[in-house]
Amino acid sequence: xxxxGMPSIxxxxxSIATGASSADEALALQREAFERGAAVHRCVVERATDSRPVxxxxxxxxxxxxxxxxxxxxxxxxxxxxxGAAADAVTSPPSAPLRRLSERGATYLGxxxxxxxxxxxxxxxxxxxxxxxxxxxxAAVGGSSSGSAVAVAAGLCRAxxxxxxxxxxxxPASTCGVVGFKPGAGVxxxxxxxxxxxxxxxxxxxxxxxxxxxxxxxxxxxxEAPMAQRLLSLEGIEEDLSRHRRWRVASALDQPxxxxxxxSRLGAFESRATSHAVAWHRASLHGLDELSCLAQIVLHVxxxxxxxxxxxxxxxxxxxxxxxxxxxxxxxxxxxYRQACEARAGWRxxxxxxxxxxxxxxxxxxxxxxxxxxxxxxxxxxxFDPRELVALHRYHAFVNYLGxxxxxxxxxxDARGRPVCIQAIGAPGAEAELLAFGxxxxxxxxxxxxPAARNVRRASALLx
Numbered sequence: 180x181x182x183x184g185m186p187s188i189x190x191x192x193x194s195i196a197t198g199a200s201s202a203d204e205a206l207a208l209q210r211e212a213f214e215r216g217a218a219v220h221r222c223v224v225e226r227a228t229d230s231r232p233v234x235x236x237x238x239x240x241x242x243x244x245x246x247x248x249x250x251x252x253x254x255x256x257x258x259x260x261x262x263g264a265a266a267d268a269v270t271s272p273p274s275a276p277l278r279r280l281s282e283r284g285a286t287y288l289g290x291x292x293x294x295x296x297x298x299x300x301x302x303x304x305x306x307x308x309x310x311x312x313x314x315x316x317x318a319a320v321g322g323s324s325s326g327s328a329v330a331v332a333a334g335l336c337r338a339x340x341x342x343x344x345x346x347x348x349x350x351p352a353s354t355c356g357v358v359g360f361k362p363g364a365g366v367x368x369x370x371x372x373x374x375x376x377x378x379x380x381x382x383x384x385x386x387x388x389x390x391x392x393x394x395x396x397x398x399x400x401x402x403e404a405p406m407a408q409r410l411l412s413l414e415g416i417e418e419d420l421s422r423h424r425r426w427r428v429a430s431a432l433d434q435p436x437x438x439x440x441x442x443s444r445l446g447a448f449e450s451r452a453t454s455h456a457v458a459w460h461r462a463s464l465h466g467l468d469e470l471s472c473l474a475q476i477v478l479h480v481x482x483x484x485x486x487x488x489x490x491x492x493x494x495x496x497x498x499x500x501x502x503x504x505x506x507x508x509x510x511x512x513x514x515x516y517r518q519a520c521e522a523r524a525g526w527r528x529x530x531x532x533x534x535x536x537x538x539x540x541x542x543x544x545x546x547x548x549x550x551x552x553x554x555x556x557x558x559x560x561x562x563f564d565p566r567e568l569v570a571l572h573r574y575h576a577f578v579n580y581l582g583x584x585x586x587x588x589x590x591x592x593d594a595r596g597r598p599v600c601i602q603a604i605g606a607p608g609a610e611a612e613l614l615a616f617g618x619x620x621x622x623x624x625x626x627x628x629x630p631a632a633r634n635v636r637r638a639s640a641l642l643x
Contacts, residue, residue, distance in 0.1 A: 236284025483508025
């Protein structure tokens with residue numbers, strides 16, 4: 180994996196602030212990378228019209244494309260449906276996250292492909308060509324924020340917004356070897372963002388580096404938030420991420436379902452981390468299966484309610500994998516859903532007390548069996564293996580049920596050269612700590628930008 184190519188958000192900010200380049204020059208470079216890569220990786224739904232950067236704003240000169248659940252003003256979110264088929268396919272004001280990024284100076288490049296209605300842990304969507312994993316065309320691309328992960332890994336943009344309901348930011352980030360960040364419940368304003376299961380949905384960030392994710396996350400926060408204030412300083416975010424800490428870590432990386440080469444890489448990571456003065460202890464994930472079941476109950480019931488119109492009036496047009504998420508919710512007893520909702524706070528309190536009262540982060544595998552071949556997680560393939568599909572979301576959905584923040588990031592590669600990622604989970608309000616931990620321990624991310632050689636030369640020129 181490599182992070183060569185487009186300069187980081189922090190580097191672009193410094194270059195523009197010092198006059199080494201202009202916001203217009205930076206945007207021209209990013210637009211070229213976006214246009215060239217879009218055709219190669221099949222991850223773009225629609226390109227935005229040209230727009231000028233907001234002058235003297237923290238993210239002026241930074242361009243991003245986002246998952247197609249964010250209303251952009253002139254175009255409503257497509258939600259992975261055929262053009263014009265989404266139930267809310269009317270023009271609407273920009274969603275709160277896009278409006279916030281715009282106020283902070285960011286430029287919108289366009290909408291990215293996704294699983295239909297954000298249903299599914301892979302990029303499987305019969306309405307669009309399957310996006311290609313930039314690291315390995317035979318490898319799976321996770322979902323549902325598939326286009327976001329592909330665009331970022333391929334260097335089309337440094338960061339992208341997605342949504343995470345049961346791992347939909349962290350899973351595709353892990354399959355593509357980039358950073359996936361899911362803040363805690365309610366931290367980011369979801370106004371105007373298309374929903375799947377409202378009490379589980381979280382706006383998240385896919386990024387080339389933890390630093391990039393931190394800059395975008397800070398831009399989404401209210402003005403009075405400490406990280407939002409630090410964004411106003413040119414080096415504020417970087418200083419916070421790099422500040423020396425003695426980490427207290429609870430590790431549940433040693434899970435029984437790990438593939439051997441993944442287990443070896445996770446073990447090597449533990450050795451490296453403990454040698455850097457990390458206070459480390461083992462943790463046991465008691466109750467994971469029950470938590471996962473509760474998360475699935477909430478997901479199915481709320482998804483069925485959210486998209487009841489499509490189920491009633493356009494069922495035949497929905498992909499089978501979408502139907503498998505929406506239809507079970509109509510059969511779940513109301514008492515099960517009510518009990519799952521009522522039990523949530525108790526489960527969260529017990530989980531935090533048991534795992535995070537004496538630790539800053541809890542570590543879990545992200546993909547215990549590594550990144551699978553695309554055909555083994557595509558339900559219409561004769562090579563489909565349901566065990567591989569289950570492994571993609573095994574350690575993710577329960578985090579949404581608990582409403583906790585989580586960060587996935589690569590730590591190396593497996594025997595096939597595909598990324599191995601871990602997931603760091605924090606207590607409520609621990610977003611800044613998670614980002615700092617990932618900044619210290621993440622491996623380089625993504626594939627070289629496309630086309631790598633030309634963009635590396637031009638990117639270098641921007642910084643000198």
